Amino acid sequence: MGANGETVTVLKPQLKLILAAVIACMAMTAAPRVAMASGGGGLDEGGFVSDVLGGSHPLFEAVGFYLFGGLAAFSAIAICFTKDVVRMAIWLFATLGAVAILYFLLTAYFLGVIQIIVYAGGTLVLLIFGVMLTTKSPSMQFAVSKIGLAAGGVVSLLLFAALMGLVLGTDWQRGEPTGSIPVATLGRDLLTTYLVPFEVISVLLLVVMIGAAYLARQERE
Amino acid sequence: MLEIGLNHYLVLAAIIFCAGVFSMVSKRNAIGVLIGVELVLNAVNINFVAFGKYSGGNTSIDAQVIALFVIVLAAAEAAVAVAICTNYYRNLNTIDIDRGDAVSG
Amino acid sequence: MNQLLGQAWIPEGVDLFRFSPELTLVATIVLVLAVPMIMGRSARLVGGIVMLGIAAAGWLTWRVAAEVSGQGVAGMSPDPASAMLLVDNLSCFFKLILFFFAACVTGMWWMGSSASERNAPEFFVLLLGTALGMALMVGTLNMLLIVIAIELASLPSYAIVAFEKRDRAAAEVSLKYAIFGAISAAIMLYGISLLYGLYQSLSFVEVADGIATDLATGRNGVIIAVALLCFFCGIGFKISAVPFHFWCPDAFQGARIEVTTWLSVVSKAAGLILLMRLVHALAAAAGAEMISALAPLAWGIGILAMLTCTVGNLSAYMQTSVKRMLAYSSIAHAGYMLMVVAILAVPGSVGAASAVSALLVYISIYLFMNLGAFGVVALVYWHTGSDSINAFSGLIRRAPWLAIPMLCCLMSLVGLPPFAGFMGKFWILYALAEQGDAASWLYWTLFVVAVLNTLISLYYYMRVVVKMMLADDGQESVRAPAAGTIMVNLCGLLLIAMLIWAQPIKHFADRFSTNLYSAPVLTVDVGTIDQTTAHP
CATH class of the missing domain: 1.20.5 (Single alpha-helices involved in coiled-coils or other helix-helix interfaces)
Structure with a gap:
């Protein structure tokens, strides 16, 4: 990374490809659903499109969840280990987009659209403006002490273990999954x-x- | 494993929550801390929407409404925080939150 | 379209009337923005509009208080189960305090800053925004509205702390404040999402019912504790209870003195009353036979209160800035008030009503003590440009009419007679002792800690008094605006008068604290609402 701003490559080419693919997937998944949700006020239950993309097919839902859930988790963890704020913002964009897709899988279509428009389109841009207005060079970094990182890591891992125990150990109330609203x-x-x-x-x-x-x-x- | 249910989403939310907590405690850049906060808020929303879908009953709409409100709150919070960050930067010429020392005691 | 119109719902007129103080605040915000566009950005004009708006809101609150004095009511929703707003004596009491205090703070601003103020509309939009948030905080049990109210009270206060844009310290502390606030709000939301997952409801009354059922059967104990802990984390931030108090002294020192005065009283009081409501809802749902199940809650709040009190008082030692010392003192006082909240965590407790009334008495006395003390600090600061303890040296000679009220306020903050602070402490200790006899030795521990803390606090308040009365390094005398001098002296006088009329004040507070507790809030309201606004 060049520090003087001329040779800064914020993203590696491979990463760009991955991001492009993710965005394309998002668009493909989202578009028909939005069209249906806004048009008919619900999905037509019999059609091929809704059967495959509507999350009603368990395999599709599993693939969608692992793909985009994995992406959301991966990019969230990547934020932790990134020092450069601009890169953090890009990873946050990936998380937000993947979470939007998860909302579609959860049949919360309106929320998915709002997530993309307001969160990815508004809040994230605001944060990036914040980065631009508060740095001299786009790749400015602050060294964080190793001890601080280690302590934070241990705390978060313990927290994660505790939360896993809690969440999986709790007998949540279950019911028939509700359809789209x-x-x-x-x-x-x-x-x-x-x-x-x-x-x-x-x-x-x-x-x-x-x-x-x-x-x-x-x-x- | 292939049948996606409530627990899958809750675990994902827990991962994102912990990533957010880690970012909040370990970043020295104020914007980095804010990004951690956004992660936690996303975890919260995944929780809400998943509970709304899988808990049964007609509460799913409550869940989506509160998730909408959380998105708006996140936007408002980011607006104020970014404005305060630029103000901080104008005064201290850095965005390092460990640099401030004008008040202490 | 017709189908949608058929399902439209318009709030009942009486609901809107009960909501009118808040609506008046919103109207004032709009006026403060709109009128300067037509008539120029005169600071005095804006101050005048704010004063009128606050007075109107206060008058309406008084009317509403008369209307709901019989029983608490809830409404502003077509579905009675999801009532958004509560109006009862407690919320009316707090709103009266809030509007009175807002008028006092506007008065302080008028004396100190209005002459040089060029951004009065922005300042008051932010100030009234926090006021609206606090008014809503005390009047709801819906978790969604609780979150929005806390954010509405918090977000503008981050900005208002940074209001002096050229002030480096203000910029710094506001960032710290905002980041702490954002983190605690996010964690609070996570707790709420867990509660929602457990009970599928945003209404805390239903959640409390669910918790009571679960505790009775011994299910989900840990996750309930974690969720409530996360939830209370956000409220702990508002009242600056101890693990969440780091922002408080910094923000209070860096902010303008009017803002510090404002935040030091009402922001904490709103958080305390909200916490009290939540704890009371939990205890009411649990019922008297489940005292042991809620014991961890009582202990948690009790320990937090002891820590808050002690840490606040010990940190106030050796502070050179009087403003910062008063900030720590406000943490300690939040601790005393938290002790009272711990009493409410005992279901069906005999002391609940007396605890609430002790808290109300304390808040109303604390208001005058802090207004007076910060008022004197402000007057000294505006003249000398310093709020360090040395600026107070020889104040009795330099400005006797500032030194005397300061003495009254500081002695009252310690809790010494013949000032009203004594009465406030007395009623808190009385409620603790009553509960200590009835329920658990936890309350006797709290009692002892409160007394010990009073002794500790004597030292640092006396430091200022000694500096004012006995030291003198020959600084010039302080010229203070007449209105300011009158205001702080009135506070001092009131502190004496309130001890003389202690009994009527206590009766007044008793009256305002009973109706919440004689009628469990929601069970009554549901009945009153669903005849009028049933869901179509």
């Missing part, structure tokens, strides 16, 4: 049952936007 139902609930949180969070966004704009603004004097 039409967007109209979600919208109606947002404006009835969840009216108060909906309104409050819009005030929150207004207040936060004013605060963020004020802080980020350069004072002219």
Whole structure:
């Protein structure tokens, strides 16, 4: 990695290929589902497309879960071991995209779309802006002490072991997996049952936007 | 193994949660810490949506609604935090969170 | 389209009326943004609008309090099982305190900063945003709304701590504050997701019922503990209970003094009342026969309270900045108040009502003590440009009308008679002792720790007093604005008056604390709501 900004290659070519493939997969998986979810308010249960892509075929669901779940987990762990912030952001993009696909597998189509639009398209871009505005060189790194890393690693591994024990040992309530929810139902609930949180969070966004704009603004004097 | 169920998603969420916790405690770059927070929030959302789908009953909509709200909260939090980071950078000329020393005691 | 309109739901007028103080705050936020666009960004104009808005919200709260004095009610949702907002005496009490204090803080700002303020609209949008968040925090048991309310109280406060953009210290502490806050909110959400997975509900009342059933059958004990721990982590951050307190002294020292005053009282009080509600919901669901099952909760909160108190007081030693010392003192006081919350973790306890009323008395007295103390620090700071303890040297000669109220406030913070702080401490100790006799020796331990901490705190408050009264290094006298001097002296006077009228105040607090407990909140409300707004 060149430190002076000229010869910086943020991503290796292979990684670019993998990312392109992932994005293509995401697009292929997402597009028909979105079309169906927004068009008919649900999936047509008999058709080939919905049978294969709708997650109703167990093999497809397994493949989808292991592929994209694996990608999400791998890129999340990769974030831990990356020192360069820009690379962290790219890995986060992979995690967010893979999680969006998992939402599709979970038949939460609207959420998957929102995850891509708001999270990958908004929050992540915001974070990358943050990186750009707070560094002199795009590959700036801070050395973290080995002891700190080791302690953090041990803590996280212990935490992971404990969580695994808890999550797998708990007798969660189970039921028949529910199908997809039409967007109209979600919208109606947002404006009835969840009216108060909906309104409050819009005030929150207004207040936060004013605060963020004020802080980020350069004072002219 | 091939039958994907609730536990698969919960384990995945636990992995992402722990990766997020590790990033939060080990990064010195403030933006890096924020990325860790985003990971934890994603783990939370996977939990919610998976519980909504597999727990039965008609609660699936609650799960998706709260996941939506969490996405919005994450965006709001990132906006404030990034603005504070740029302000920090303007004042201290670094984004290293261990560098601040103006107050102590 | 018609189908959708058929299912539309509009809140009942009475629901909107109960929600009106919050709506007034929202309207004030909009006015603060809109009016300067037409009439120019005059700081005084904005301050005036804020004062009017707060007064209106306070008046409406008073009306709502009269309306709900019989029983707590919940509403603002078509489905009674998922009621979003609670209005009862407790939430009205807190909102009255909140709006009164907001007016005081606006008054402080008016005296100190309004002349040089060029960003008044932004400042008050952020301040009112946190106020709205705190008002919502005390009025809900829905976990989704709890999260949003905590975030609404937190996110603008990160920004408002950084409000002085050229101040290096403010930039630093706000980053620390924001990162701590983001982490604790994320962990809290993970806890909530586990609770949701266990009980498929966002309503904490239903979750508490589920927890009680599970505890009775001995299922899922560990994961419940972990989930609640994560959940309380976010609230612990708000009240700066000990493992989550690191942001507090820094943020309080780096922020503007008005902001410090604001956050030191209401932000913690809101967190405490929220925690109290949650703990009470748990205890109410568990019932009297399950005291031992909830003992870990009582012990957890009790130990946290002891740690918070002791660490706060010990760290306040040797602080050279009075502002920072008061920040640590606010941690210690949060510890005293947490002790009271531990009482509520005992199901069906005799002391619950007296614990709540002790907490309410303490919060209302603490408000005046902190307002007075921070007010004097602000007046000294605005004149000398320093908040170090040396700036207070010889204050009795330089500004007797600042030194005397400061003495009252500090003595009251220690809990010495003849000031009201004594009464606040007394009622807390009384509630602890009552519970110690009835339930467990945990409460006697808390009692002893509280008394010992009071002795420890005597030392560092006295350091300031000694500096003011006995030392004098010949600095020039302090000229303070008349309004400010009157305000801090009023606080000092009130602290004496409140001890004289201790009994009426206690009765008042008793009245405000009973209705939550005589009627378990939701079982009553569900009945009152579903006749009016049944789901279509």
